[in-house]
Amino acid sequence: MIYFNNAATSWPKPAQVLQAVHNYLSNPPCHSARVGLEKESDDPAQSCRLKLGKLFNVKDTDRFVFTSGSTEALNLAINGLDLKGGNVVSTAIEHNSVIRPLKHLEVDGKITINFVACDKWGYVAPELIEEAINDETRAVVVNHSSNVTGAVLDIKRITEIAHKYDIPIIVDASQSAGAIEIDIDNWGIDFLAFTGHKSLFGIQGIGGLYVGDRVKLKPLKVGGTGIKSEVLVQPEGMPIYYEAGTPNVPGIVSLDAGIGFIFETGMENIHKRKSDLVKTIINRLREYPEVTIYTSEENNNLSNFCFNIKNMVPEEVGYFLDSSYDIVVRTGIHCAPLLLEYLGVHPWGTVRASPSYFTTDEELEIFIKAVEDAVRLFSRNDKN
Numbered sequence: 001m002i003y004f005n006n007a008a009t010s011w012p013k014p015a016q017v018l019q020a021v022h023n024y025l026s027n028p029p030c031h032s033a034r035v036g037l038e039k040e041s042d043d044p045a046q047s048c049r050l051k052l053g054k055l056f057n058v059k060d061t062d063r064f065v066f067t068s069g070s071t072e073a074l075n076l077a078i079n080g081l082d083l084k085g086g087n088v089v090s091t092a093i094e095h096n097s098v099i100r101p102l103k104h105l106e107v108d109g110k111i112t113i114n115f116v117a118c119d120k121w122g123y124v125a126p127e128l129i130e131e132a133i134n135d136e137t138r139a140v141v142v143n144h145s146s147n148v149t150g151a152v153l154d155i156k157r158i159t160e161i162a163h164k165y166d167i168p169i170i171v172d173a174s175q176s177a178g179a180i181e182i183d184i185d186n187w188g189i190d191f192l193a194f195t196g197h198k199s200l201f202g203i204q205g206i207g208g209l210y211v212g213d214r215v216k217l218k219p220l221k222v223g224g225t226g227i228k229s230e231v232l233v234q235p236e237g238m239p240i241y242y243e244a245g246t247p248n249v250p251g252i253v254s255l256d257a258g259i260g261f262i263f264e265t266g267m268e269n270i271h272k273r274k275s276d277l278v279k280t281i282i283n284r285l286r287e288y289p290e291v292t293i294y295t296s297e298e299n300n301n302l303s304n305f306c307f308n309i310k311n312m313v314p315e316e317v318g319y320f321l322d323s324s325y326d327i328v329v330r331t332g333i334h335c336a337p338l339l340l341e342y343l344g345v346h347p348w349g350t351v352r353a354s355p356s357y358f359t360t361d362e363e364l365e366i367f368i369k370a371v372e373d374a375v376r377l378f379s380r381n382d383k384n
Contacts, residue, residue, distance in 0.1 A: 001326050001327075001328060002325065002326060002327045002328065002363045002366060002367060003328050003356065004327060004328060004329045004353040004354055004355055004359075004367060005328050005329060005330050005352075005353075005354060006198070006199075006303070006354040006355065006356045007147055007175060007198065007303060007304050007330065007352060007354035008198075008330055008354075009197045009198065009204060010197065010198055010199060010201055010356060011356070012356070012358055013201055013202075013203070013254075013258070014201055014257070014258065014261040016257050016260065016261055017201055017202065017203070017254050017257040017258050017261065019257075020253050020254060020256070020257035021203060021250050021253055021254050021257075024044070024249065024250055024253045025250060029249065044249060044252050044253045044256055045066065045247065045249070045252050047256050048066075048252050048253075048255050048256035048259070049061040049062065049064045049239075051256060051259040051260065051263070052064045052208070052210075052259065054263070055177075055178070055182075055259055055262070055263075056177075056182050056183070056184045056192065056210065057182075057183045057184055057185050057186060058184045058185055058210060059185060060213075060238075062238040062239050063210055063211050063212065063213070063238055063239070064208050064209075064210055064211075064239065065208055065209045065210075065211055065238075065239045065242040065243055066206065066207075066208050066239070066243060066247060066248070066251075066252060067193075067206075067207050067208055067209055068205055068206070068207060068248065069195040069196070069197070069204075069205065069206065069207035070095075070097055070172060070173075070174040070193045070194060070195040070207050071097040072207070072220070073193035073194070073195075073207055073208060073209035074097050074098055074101060074141075074170070074172060074193045074209075075097075075101050075220060076209055076217070076219070076220040076242065077141075077170045077191040077193060077209060077211075077217065078098075078101040078102060078105070078139075078141065078170065079101065079105075079218075079220060080217035080218040080219065080220060081138065081139055081168065081215065081217060081218075082138070082216075083105060083110065083111050083138045083139060084110045084111070085110070085111075085136075086111055086112075086136050086137065086138030086139075087111065087112045087113070087114060087134055087136040087137045087138060088102055088105075088111050088112070088113050088114070088137070088138060088139050088140075088141060089113075089114045089116065089129060089132045089133055089137055089139075089140045089141070090102060090113060090114070090115055090116070090140070090141045090142065091115060091116045091118060091124045091129070091142055091143060091153075092115050092116065092117055092118045092124070092338040092339055092341075092342055093118050093122050093124060093143050093146045093148070093149075093151065093153075093336060093338070093339055094115075094141070094142075094143050094172070094336065094338065095143065095147055095172065095174065095335050095336055096335040096336070096337070097172065097174070097335070098141055098143065098172055099337070099338065102141065111138070112136070114132040114134075114137075115338055116128045116129050116132050117342065118151070118339070118342050119342070120294075120342060120343060120344070121149055121151050121294065121295070121296040121298075121299070121300070122146040122148060122149035122150075122151035122294070122339060122342070122343070123151040123152075123153070123296070123299050124142070124151075124153055126153075126154050126157040126158050126161055129142070129158055129161060130161045130164075133161070133162075133165055133167065137165065137167055138167065138168075139167060139168050139169070139170060140158065140161075140162040140167055140168070140169045140170070141169075141170040141172070142155070142158055142169065142170070142171060142172070143171075143172045143174075143175075144171050144172060144173045144175070144176040144182070145173075145175040145176040145179070145180070145301040145303075146175070146301075146336070146339070147174065147175050147304075147334055147335070147336060147352075148294070148304070148306055148334045148336050148339055148343075148350065148352060149294050149295050149296070149300070149304065149306045149339075149343070150175070150278075150295050150300045150301040150302060150303055150304040150306065151296070151299055151300055151301075152176065152180065152299050152300055152301050153299075155171055155182075155187055155189065156183075156186075156187040156188075159187050159188045159189055159190075160188070163188060168190040168191065168212075168214065168215045169189060169190050169191070170190065170191040170192075170193070171189050171191065171192045171193070172193050173192050173193060173194045174193070174194065174195050174198060175198065175199070175301060175303070176199075176301060177194035177195070177198070177199060177200055178198070178199035178200040178201070178258070178259070178262055178267065178270075179198075179199040179267075179270075179271060179274075179301055179303055180267075180271060180301055181267075184210055184212075189210065189212065190212040190214055190215055191209060191210060191211060191212060191217075192209065192210040193207070193208075193209050194207055194208055194209075194210075195207035196208075196251060196254065196255040196258065199270075199303070200255055200258045200259060200262070201254075201257075201258030201259075201261055201262070202251060202254040202255035202257075202258040203250065203251055203254040204251075205248055205251050206248050206251025206252060206254065206255050209242070211238070211239075211242065217242075219234055219241055219242050219244065220242070221244045221245065222234040222244050223244035223245050224244060224245060224246075225240045225243065225244060227240065228240070265357070270357045271302075273357050274302065274303050274355060274356070274357055274359075275302035275303070277355045277359055277364055278295065278302045278303065278304065278305050278355065279297065279302065280364060280368075281305045281353070281364070281367070281368060282295065282297065282305065284368050285305075285307070285368065285371055285372075288372070288375050289310075290309055290310040290311075290375045290379035290380065291307055291308070291309055291310075291371065291375060292307060292308045292309075292310070293305075293306070293307050294306040294307060294308075294343050294345075294350055295307070303354055303355075304352055304353070304354045305352070305353045305354070305355075306350050306351070306352050306353075307350065307351055307353075307371075308345065308350055308351060309351075309371070309374055309375060309378065309379055310375075310379040311378055311379050312374065312378050312379065313348045314331035314332055314348050314349050314350055314351045315331050315332065315348070316378075317329075317331065317351045317374060318330075318331035318351060320370075320374050320377075320378075321367075321370050321371075321374070324370065324373070325366060325367075325370040327366070327367055327370055329351055329352060329353045329354075330351075330352040330353075330354070331349065331350070331351050331352070332348070332349040332350075333349040334349060334350070334352060353367065355367075
């Protein structure tokens with residue numbers, strides 16, 4: 001199998017990630033905070049928070065809260081802010097993990113939403129976000145990098161705009177965390193949601209939210225923490241105020257090892273390899289007028305190759321690649337329904353191919369040949 005769906009979940013995982021999870025599950029589940037042990041050096045959560053701080057440039061690493069992934073992290077941020085009666089500015093490139101929590105509040109009559117338009121590549125200009133802000137705006141929620149086209153927004157500038165109006169900003173870094181630079185402290189980000197199973201090389205079911213200290217945030221859930229059990233309300237210390245319940249320690253261990261792999265390999269090397277693969281695909285397939293490409297080489301993560309083939313709906317392309325070449329891609333709307341209008345791909349969506357750092361040159365050539373074959377077999381047989 002040739003796996004080109006790393007924007008959904010990265011695979012294969014680095015060997016040290018698999019080994020770390022295996023080692024953890026092979027030993028008694030002794031969590032230092034919950035069984036009275038005082039072995040901070042053996043605490044995977046502490047180790048992982050320190051790595052997250054280094055990766056995202058955060059001095060106070062206790063401000064990283066572990067969640068099940070970006071969806072829970074975004075729900076925590078969106079529902080934890082006092083937005084009632086206000087307006088939220090977001091964008092047309094958002095994933096449903098942003099859209100649905102916001103629409104849920106809108107349907108309940110608690111907020112109004114301004115979704116800012118993007119261009120045909122999925123890029124949202126910061127000045128358009130500023131134009132959408134009004135006197136009732138209580139938060140700006142933006143995707144750092146589109147999970148469809150790979151477009152990357154200027155988060156530093158957007159944060160400056162939000163803070164100019166004293167508005168907190170929530171950043172969805174699901175596609176960018178581990179793939180490109182994120183500088184929380186210097187950019188002034190208030191809340192940053194990330195997931196572990198994509199470019200951070202962890203397993204599914206782990207992620208987190210950076211919770212800044214500028215704005216008060218209510219917890220999404222309360223309950224056991226394993227410490228301060230005599231306190232009958234949720235303890236307000238960081239990070240336990242937001243981490244009720246049994247932690248996903250195997251997931252935290254995988255995330256810790258995944259970030260370790262990024263440091264060992266170099267994020268710039270990982271990004272260069274993936275971007276070189278995507279650039280090669282773009283340069284080779286742009287020669288075919290039957291292939292419409294939605295990934296630009298400017299303002300882009302260059303982790304995704306997003307495209308369509310004339311006379312084929314995306315599901316047909318996916319089926320052809322899978323059945324004929326054993327290539328796995330993602331087809332359809334990609335949980336980003338507002339983007340369809342701007343790409344001109346309603347109602348079918350697009351094909352998204354997202355290679356890995358581990359993708360070989362041979363696999364790349366097979367993918368390109370497979371798309372070329374699809375063009376010859378289906379698009380060029382158009383009798384109309």
